[in-house]
Amino acid sequence: MDDGLAPTEFSARPAWQTALAQAITRPADLLTALGIDPALPALDTERLRDFPIRVPHSFIARMRRGDAQDPLFRQVWPSNQEAEDVPGFTADAVGDLHKLKTGGVIHKYHGRALVIATGACAVNCRYCFRRHFPYGDTMAARGQWRETLVALDADPSIEEVILSGGDPLALTDDKLAAFAEALESRPWIRRLRLHTRVPVVLPARVDARLTAWLRASRLQKVVVLHINHANEIDDAVATACRDLRDAGVTLLNQAVLLRGINDATEDQVKLSERLFSVGILPYYLHVLDRVSGAAHFDVSDKHAQSIMQGLAARLPGYLVPRLVREIAGEPAKTLLPW
Numbered sequence: 001m002d003d004g005l006a007p008t009e010f011s012a013r014p015a016w017q018t019a020l021a022q023a024i025t026r027p028a029d030l031l032t033a034l035g036i037d038p039a040l041p042a043l044d045t046e047r048l049r050d051f052p053i054r055v056p057h058s059f060i061a062r063m064r065r066g067d068a069q070d071p072l073f074r075q076v077w078p079s080n081q082e083a084e085d086v087p088g089f090t091a092d093a094v095g096d097l098h099k100l101k102t103g104g105v106i107h108k109y110h111g112r113a114l115v116i117a118t119g120a121c122a123v124n125c126r127y128c129f130r131r132h133f134p135y136g137d138t139m140a141a142r143g144q145w146r147e148t149l150v151a152l153d154a155d156p157s158i159e160e161v162i163l164s165g166g167d168p169l170a171l172t173d174d175k176l177a178a179f180a181e182a183l184e185s186r187p188w189i190r191r192l193r194l195h196t197r198v199p200v201v202l203p204a205r206v207d208a209r210l211t212a213w214l215r216a217s218r219l220q221k222v223v224v225l226h227i228n229h230a231n232e233i234d235d236a237v238a239t240a241c242r243d244l245r246d247a248g249v250t251l252l253n254q255a256v257l258l259r260g261i262n263d264a265t266e267d268q269v270k271l272s273e274r275l276f277s278v279g280i281l282p283y284y285l286h287v288l289d290r291v292s293g294a295a296h297f298d299v300s301d302k303h304a305q306s307i308m309q310g311l312a313a314r315l316p317g318y319l320v321p322r323l324v325r326e327i328a329g330e331p332a333k334t335l336l337p338w
Ligand SMILES: *Cc1c(COP(=O)(O)O)cnc(C)c1O
Pocket: 106, 107, 108, 109, 112, 113, 114, 162, 332, 333
């Protein structure tokens, strides 16, 4: 008898991988799916090849039809403004390339090391500071994590390992569970953190395989999600968050402040309230990293500070994120005063 929990459940290809493979990868297909004017100016094909469009259907379903100003659509639409060369916007805006060790390890801050697990993402966000990152040599998961573990073992002050990318949840659970097991055998490592946008754009990723190894791990687990707008949280995302919390995961959020997308105080109030309603605490609000191709998303520091003042006047302190900027060479993210 098949009770739905037989071992065969774990042998088939997970549904999320099929959904990921079906993500939209051509601008025209996105416009068609949303009923938006096909003449909307897009980035030229050559530049698009360097950083293609990628959007899962489950994310598109949360966009308003026929609205080119939709805050979710604008995060993924390759506008022709990306071709503009704006002074001050460069390829390695946060100085990560100088810090990268073999095994994909970036150890910039005390006690915690970030691992570039994979270059893949479930969605390509047009403002992404890693859009020019040369991932080829750095994917930690590729060599069974061997080089990553060697690099981590070289410094036992590292108590927390942060899987980032790309997006670590683009990797299979076999790969991730193997890494978690290796960390568990190192008694000085206490926390495993995942920086991911996958449960948001593809909530089906949070399935029984993922929650099984998370729940089983002795490590303290933190998932830092990346949600920029309240509309990104639908019922499926709420369920994914509940399942992660049931597996013993602490949920935090980091957002990026984006012009025309979430740069009104009201947008941020709604975001914080919606996050908390599904069990996520706001953690960081990042001002944009000055990466070339993303200048049209930039919000001035002055405006960012006025949004923070508006938030603090409206919300309990635990729903006010920290406004931060990534500055190369600093021992932590830099808090912006407001
Ligand atoms: C952001 C970041 C971290 C994590 O910083 P927290 O303040 O602990 O969230 C760690 N390492 C690197 C390289 C980072 O960029």
